[in-house]
Amino acid sequence: MTDTRKPVEDILTDYDIFDPEFVKDPYSAFSEIRESGCPIAHTERYAGSWLPTRYDDVVAIAQEYETFTSQSILVLPPIPGQNEGQYGGVKAPPISSDPPEHHWHRRLILPVFAPQAVAKYEQGTKDLCNSLIDEFIDKGTADVAGDYAQHIPVRVIATLLGVPLEMESDFTAWVRAALENITDVEGRKWARQNIIQFFLAQVEDRKNNPRENDFISELMNTEVEGKKVPLDYVLGVCNLMLVAGVDTTWSAIGSCMWHMAQHPEHRKALRDNPELWPTAIEELLRVYAPVTMARVLSKDAEFQGCPMKAGDRVLMAFPAANRDPRQFENPDEVILDREHNRHVAFGSGIHRCAGSNLARLEVRVALQTFLARIPEFELVNPDDVTWAGGQVHGPRRCMVKF
């Protein structure tokens, strides 16, 4: 395949988040923009966007939800016509909701993800990790992105939602089309149709065969102000669980594995001092924050001297914020017991990741289980690692040997 994209002239006025160089290493571009006289870059590509790179700017925008709305949160414009037709009202609440609806859209799902509620997934996640390791431990090599990380979150979410695990490869394909290969609009349409049809069938099935202790059933039966929540909300939440809970966490696990393969001293530190784990996970999430979201302006606003217009898109570069030297000392370095770490890998403000406690549990169990069984491993060839990026950043093939 030949790459027909126009070379980037000036990163401050023409950045390209899908440029293969940027996808592989967005950090040097973030740093160049952040330390220039103009830390908020702009591009005309992909219908135009702004890119703030400083921690304080990203956090300030996340807090100002009235100006910077979540009506469209992908880094690209929505699929044309997406909001029309029979299922045009199916969005991705609460991530796609603004106040005042955002409040109940989010409130209803929070109890499912509180720390005490997600603890019950620990053992199942560990068993799953062990069964994946069984598949490759005797071979002496493994693709820790494709054979390990990729299979963990999708199965945890399928279990949580109460949908068939055998459909794992379909779920993965839909999620990749919806969140990863998003410059392909036809692929996004295909994914959206499949996801909606799939969950519609799941809802129908539950109407005929009621189930207990089932996330989708409980959602369908929830009442707000005396009325059952609308079908669009149920389908939208399921859509988001799948799309937000899979690619993100798998990318985080993959990046952590890539890091560990290159840092025997960190593997040793965690082995010798297991009490480091909680801060180590936060630090790895800071450095390898996988997710960039977007906001759309509700009105014209000058932000830090940038003349932003109603309808403009702003990229919420949480990965850039997390490496701002104004906020973090030695920001590119992984310091497993970093004292001050107000990282925003999970965002900031009202949309702060609802699934973060589950995500942390999955990342920690995936790393702990692997390191316990395969304490020593290294990359087969650092140049051979492939990456996804743009909206979600993480390795897609990462061969290690042990």
Place this chain on the structure above:
Amino acid sequence: MRVSVDSGSCHGHQMCAIAAPEVFGSDELGNATVLIDGDIPEELQAKARRAEANCPERAIIITE
């Protein structure tokens, strides 16, 4: 030393409970609760400060 959480700005990152699990917990929505009534014992004060320095919403208030 006493600690409190501004519930209006807490968005449930749980980074306080990761830094100081003896001092901070979680309600049923995942937002922070303070587990210690009154003065924070000497031996937990460093942890409580660390929790404050890890809250992305700056929702933790420490009064000495």
